[in-house]
Amino acid sequence: MLKKLKPLSLLLFLALPLMLAGCSTPEVLDPKGPVASQQSDLIILSIIFMLTIVAVVFVLLTIILVKYRERKDHDKYSPELHGSMLLETIWTIIPIIIVVILAVPTVRTIYSLEEAPQPKTAEAANEDPLVVHATSINWKWVFTYPDEDIETVNYLHIPIHRPVEFKLTSADSMAALWIPSLGGQKYNMAGMQTTLYLQADHVGTYDGRNANFTGEGFNEQRFKVYADEEADYQQWVEDVQNSAPELTQYKYDNLLIPGVYEDGTAEFNGTHLQWIDHSKNADYTLEAWDRLGYEPKNPHAKDKSQNLLREDEIPYYQQDNTVDNSDEDMDSEEHAHAGHE
Amino acid sequence: MDLKWNEFIITGDPLILGAQISILLGGIAVVAALTYFKKWSWLWKEWLTSVDHKKLGIMYILSALLMLFRGGIDGLMIRTQLAKPGMEFLDPQHYNEVFSTHGVIMILFMAMPFLIGLINYIVPLQIGARDVAFPYLNNLSFWTFFVGMALFNISFIIGGSPDAGWTGYTPLATNEFSPGPGQNYYLLAIQIAGIGTLMTGINFFVTILKMRTKGMTLMKMSMFTWTSLITMLIIIFAFPVLTVALAMQTFDRLFGSVLFTLQGDGNPMLWVNLFWVWGHPEVYIVILPAFGIFSEIISTFARKQLFAYKAMVVSIVTISVLSFLVWVHHFFTMGNSAEANSFFSITTMAISIPTGVKIFNWLFTMYRGRITFTTPMLWSLAFIPNFVIGGVTGVMLAMAAADYQYHNTYFLVSHFHYVLISGTVFACFAGLIYWYPKMFGHKLNEKIGKWAFWIFVIGFNVCFFPQYFLGLDGMPRRISTYLPEDGWTGLNMISTIGAFMMGLAFLIFVYNIYYSWRYSPREKTGDAWGLGRNLEWATTSSIPPHYNFAVLPEVTGLDPYWDMKEKGLDQQKNTDYKPIHMPSNSSTPAIMSALMGMAAFGLVFQWYWVGIVGAVGIFITMIVRSFDYNDGYYVSVEEIKETEAKANK
Ligand code: HEM
Ligand SMILES: [Cu+2]
Ligand SMILES: [Cu+2]
Numbered sequence: 008m009l010k011k012l013k014p015l016s017l018l019l020f021l022a023l024p025l026m027l028a029g030c031s032t033p034e035v036l037d038p039k040g041p042v043a044s045q046q047s048d049l050i051i052l053s054i055i056f057m058l059t060i061v062a063v064v065f066v067l068l069t070i071i072l073v074k075y076r077e078r079k080d081h082d083k084y085s086p087e088l089h090g091s092m093l094l095e096t097i098w099t100i101i102p103i104i105i106v107v108i109l110a111v112p113t114v115r116t117i118y119s120l121e122e123a124p125q126p127k128t129a130e131a132a133n134e135d136p137l138v139v140h141a142t143s144i145n146w147k148w149v150f151t152y153p154d155e156d157i158e159t160v161n162y163l164h165i166p167i168h169r170p171v172e173f174k175l176t177s178a179d180s181m182a183a184l185w186i187p188s189l190g191g192q193k194y195n196m197a198g199m200q201t202t203l204y205l206q207a208d209h210v211g212t213y214d215g216r217n218a219n220f221t222g223e224g225f226n227e228q229r230f231k232v233y234a235d236e237e238a239d240y241q242q243w244v245e246d247v248q249n250s251a252p253e254l255t256q257y258k259y260d261n262l263l264i265p266g267v268y269e270d271g272t273a274e275f276n277g278t279h280l281q282w283i284d285h286s287k288n289a290d291y292t293l294e295a296w297d298r299l300g301y302e303p304k305n306p307h308a309k310d311k312s313q314n315l316l317r318e319d320e321i322p323y324y325q326q327d328n329t330v331d332n333s334d335e336d337m338d339s340e341e342h343a344h345a346g347h348e
Numbered sequence: 349m350d351l352k353w354n355e356f357i358i359t360g361d362p363l364i365l366g367a368q369i370s371i372l373l374g375g376i377a378v379v380a381a382l383t384y385f386k387k388w389s390w391l392w393k394e395w396l397t398s399v400d401h402k403k404l405g406i407m408y409i410l411s412a413l414l415m416l417f418r419g420g421i422d423g424l425m426i427r428t429q430l431a432k433p434g435m436e437f438l439d440p441q442h443y444n445e446v447f448s449t450h451g452v453i454m455i456l457f458m459a460m461p462f463l464i465g466l467i468n469y470i471v472p473l474q475i476g477a478r479d480v481a482f483p484y485l486n487n488l489s490f491w492t493f494f495v496g497m498a499l500f501n502i503s504f505i506i507g508g509s510p511d512a513g514w515t516g517y518t519p520l521a522t523n524e525f526s527p528g529p530g531q532n533y534y535l536l537a538i539q540i541a542g543i544g545t546l547m548t549g550i551n552f553f554v555t556i557l558k559m560r561t562k563g564m565t566l567m568k569m570s571m572f573t574w575t576s577l578i579t580m581l582i583i584i585f586a587f588p589v590l591t592v593a594l595a596m597q598t599f600d601r602l603f604g605s606v607l608f609t610l611q612g613d614g615n616p617m618l619w620v621n622l623f624w625v626w627g628h629p630e631v632y633i634v635i636l637p638a639f640g641i642f643s644e645i646i647s648t649f650a651r652k653q654l655f656a657y658k659a660m661v662v663s664i665v666t667i668s669v670l671s672f673l674v675w676v677h678h679f680f681t682m683g684n685s686a687e688a689n690s691f692f693s694i695t696t697m698a699i700s701i702p703t704g705v706k707i708f709n710w711l712f713t714m715y716r717g718r719i720t721f722t723t724p725m726l727w728s729l730a731f732i733p734n735f736v737i738g739g740v741t742g743v744m745l746a747m748a749a750a751d752y753q754y755h756n757t758y759f760l761v762s763h764f765h766y767v768l769i770s771g772t773v774f775a776c777f778a779g780l781i782y783w784y785p786k787m788f789g790h791k792l793n794e795k796i797g798k799w800a801f802w803i804f805v806i807g808f809n810v811c812f813f814p815q816y817f818l819g820l821d822g823m824p825r826r827i828s829t830y831l832p833e834d835g836w837t838g839l840n841m842i843s844t845i846g847a848f849m850m851g852l853a854f855l856i857f858v859y860n861i862y863y864s865w866r867y868s869p870r871e872k873t874g875d876a877w878g879l880g881r882n883l884e885w886a887t888t889s890s891i892p893p894h895y896n897f898a899v900l901p902e903v904t905g906l907d908p909y910w911d912m913k914e915k916g917l918d919q920q921k922n923t924d925y926k927p928i929h930m931p932s933n934s935s936t937p938a939i940m941s942a943l944m945g946m947a948a949f950g951l952v953f954q955w956y957w958v959g960i961v962g963a964v965g966i967f968i969t970m971i972v973r974s975f976d977y978n979d980g981y982y983v984s985v986e987e988i989k990e991t992e993a994k995a996n997k
Contacts, residue, residue, distance in 0.1 A: 033817055033822075034820070035753045035754075035820045035821070036820060043753075045749070046752065046753050049747060049749055049750045050744070050753065053743070053750065054744070061737060061740060064736045065733055068732055071719075072714070075650070076718075077719055083716050084651070085716040086653065086717075088715070089652065089653040089654065089657065089713075090656045090657070091656075094708075095656050095659050095705070095709075098704065098705055099705055102701045106743075109743070113748060113750070116749035145525070179524075179610065180517075180520040181519070181620075185824070190752070191753040192752055192753075192755060193681050193752065194682050196616070198613075201683030202683070214822065214834075216824065220512075220756075220825070222520055222526070223444065224440070225440070225827065226830075265525075290611045290612070292610065293524060293610060303524050305355065305508070306511065307358055307528060308352075308355055309355060
């Protein structure tokens with residue numbers, strides 16, 4: 008039996024480098040910015056410790072199974088042995104030490120990720136982070152650049168070497184913005200705002216997505232991140248400002264109807280913040296459904312069609328519904344439950 | 349709920365149609381067989397109304413095996429859908445239903461009843477008792493579990509299954525985003541089963557504290573009994589949280605409250621918190637008894653007392669306390685303050701310390717022992733390395749800053765399958781094989797058992813090890829398909845192959861039950877393995893009589909039965925019989941639970957009159973029960989003599 012156990016553990020050890028060699032470096036361990044690289048460092052440190060622990064246990068297990076399996080002369084058998092202060096102390100102390108060694112960099116990184124990455128150059132030090140609001144809607148992403156007064160759907164451009172301060176919220180289900188190459192995820196939640204700092208240090212196109220399950224179209228709630236040189240980024244902003252269509256409230260409200268965005272991506276002049284900031288008003292989405300005549304339907308219903316109203320059928324859109332968002336800091340609803348500041 | 353008549357039964361899906369037909373045919377076959385062999389009254393009198401902890405244990409285990417099959421089919425459907433990019437085997441809606449039911453079934457209707465079944469059968473024997481503290485309640489617990497399970501399982505053919513994940517996060521699970529009966533099934537089925545679990549918690553907690561035989565002090569209890577005791581304590585503290593949370597979400601969905609909703613300042617995150625305040629202790633509820641089972645088996649087949657018994661006890665108690673202080677690690681990414689995340693990172697890592705201590709104690713139990721590689725021992729040995737992999741990746745997840753990258757990915761999926769399968773599932777197999785002769789009077793065939801073991805363990809690693817890498821490569825959990833450019837194809841294919849190997853191993857395991865029933869030699873003594881250490885092996889016959897012990901054993905040390913054998917004491921020589929008081933069977937629990945099922949079914953579809961009729965029925969059965977003055981019967985000395993003389997003939 009024993010001879011069969013050994014290859015099993017060997018198999019596991021062999022599988023590891025094989026898998027690493029077989030495919031390219033996993034995305035998370037191939038960081039493209041300072042946030043992801045802090046996380047990747049922490050992960051690699053922990054993998055080293057964990058592999059050591061695994062190795063110790065595997066070796067001990069193998070030795071014990073080989074040496075103390077039932078055989079004819081069992082002169083080593085000592086049934087009276089059932090405790091040892093020394094050994095027990097050793098294997099209590101060592102894990103404690105390992106936990107402490109891992110806890111220190113963990114806590115340090117947790118605190119460090121709460122702030123924008125440190126600028127590398129003097130000129131970058133003068134720049135504030137780029138603020139982008141990322142709003143999750145079943146099953147699309149809306150990115151809002153408040154200072155540039157533009158909005159995109161399902162893609163975004165960011166300049167490299169400059170921290171991006173994502174203001175996360177959701178129009179409906181709880182989602183999570185995740186761009187593995189740039190750093191870990193954080194939840195988007197309706198009625199509140201969370202902040203995620205990310206930064207790209209290399210020009211490139213990265214995959215981003217919603218990582219937190221939100222139902223039928225979850226799969227397709229993905230987006231591309233284009234990390235550009237500063238100048239290219241500015242150029243793109245100008246292009247959008249010059250050529251993109253105006254965002255109207257009716258158009259925006261239509262985005263709130265659950266579904267995958269048919270056109271793939273889009274860009275607009277103006278932002279939805281002029282009517283609604285979902286982090287301050289969670290009811291808005293359901294009100295918009297009512298206005299448009301959308302009704303949630305049982306997924307097993309035979310007839311799932313919707314009778315949505317046209318813009319000219321809805322008096323609400325004939326009036327000006329702009330709200331004042333200038334006093335942003337004053338009533339932005341911070342988290343007020345356990346664990347939040 | 350405005351459900352059209354033709355939407356009540358789910359139609360239009362060939363997979364579901366197949367299931368419907370096979371359920372129908374299976375049902376007809378069972379009813380026909382019972383009628384043909386005239387077994388109805390036997391079934392009702394001997395089993396369904398029985399308050400015997402051993403029979404209830406077996407019924408729990410049979411239901412759990414059935415659910416392992418159902419949940420396993422769900423798992424294979426998930427893996428089939430993910431084998432290649434762009435598969436169209438399941439559409440997203442169907443996929444969501446399948447993984448949601450998979451999770452709920454495996455944790456609540458497979459792992460829990462399997463372990464509770466083993467606890468039911470073994471713990472009263474191990475503490476030298478004749479039954480549990482509240483035998484009637486025990487039967488009621490079983491029936492509420494069974495009805496909850498049945499209700500949950502019919503959802504995929506009637507009305508549609510829940511599709512918001514086993515976590516049922518709000519606001520996704522509220523009416524606006526999950527319309528239809530699906531999520532109601534989740535809420536009501538788990539609610540009913542949960543009541544049963546809570547009652548089991550109280551029942552066994554009292555049983556272990558109050559019904560131990562003479563001489564069995566707390567520190568002489570077997571490790572399985574210890575872990576069961578602590579598990580029951582966790583159940584008593586954790587399940588009420590689930591009960592309340594489910595009731596709150598039920599109110600949101602059925603009666604229009606706004607507790608977790610988007611509208612009306614609802615607080616969806618409260619659900620997430622409540623769920624995990626129960627959910628994390630829950631994962632320890634399903635691992636602690638497993639630890640107990642491995643402790644028994646390893647010490648039996650190494651022929652040594654458990655190493656560092658006291659440290660083992662201290663570590664499970666520590667784990668149980670810590671398990672209530674870590675729930676936030678399930679949502680480090682919620683934007684908590686750095687202080688909160690640091691605190692919960694450290695408490696979570698701290699749990700790995702007592703867990704690590706246990707691993708070394710198991711290893712050193714075998715040190716200088718005489719290890720024999722029986723199938724239950726093989727499962728227990730395979731547990732150690734595999735669980736260590738699951739445990740160390742747990743520590744990695746506990747490092748909050750890194751968890752932002754693992755959360756919601758296949759890395760997490762792999763972690764919890766490593767701990768749950770190599771921990772809980774291996775333990776269920778190991779325990780079932782180990783105690784099989786106690787339950788059925790014969791062993792399972794070792795050769796076939798070893799085939800099942802190797803195929804399962806290898807398949808398990810082939811299935812889940814690649815998932816760590818998929819997670820690190822950015823594959824989120826719960827996606828129903830992916831693109832070729834994602835680069836996840838190869839590892840997913842490997843993973844699917846592993847899953848089917850596990851499926852094959854399960855079939856071999858079940859075949860072994862049949863094969864051994866036909867061909868295994870019947871046991872002649874109570875100590876089937878010849879190496880028994882605890883009192884369950886001290887019974888006269890292989891399968892204990894309904895009163896368990898003709899004369900209650902007296903305990904002088906740890907591993908009491910081993911101790912007796914060493915000292916040459918023969919438990920069976922003592923023939924100083926006295927009449928034994930035993931509880932009578934009762935039919936009200938089955939009826940009461942059926943009425944609960946009816947009421948809940950009505951609520952699922954918002955047919956309130958059905959709910960009300962069911963609720964009134966429940967109260968009537970309660971009143972009937974309260975006028976039941978039957979407080980058991982005596983087994984006469986003659987009958988005991990007769991039974992004992994017949995034993996092992
Ligand atoms: C060494 C001890 C363990 C540690 C440090 C640990 C740590 C963690 C952490 C931090 C998470 C959350 C990860 C995330 O969502 O991003 C997690 C998830 C989970 N763990 Fe563990 N764990 C341990 C042992 C166990 C055991 C023994 C079980 C059950 C037998 C278990 C079952 C689970 C489950 C079911 C989940 C995920 C549930 C879900 O999100 O659906 N873990 N674990
Ligand atoms: Cu929050
Ligand atoms: Cu947990």
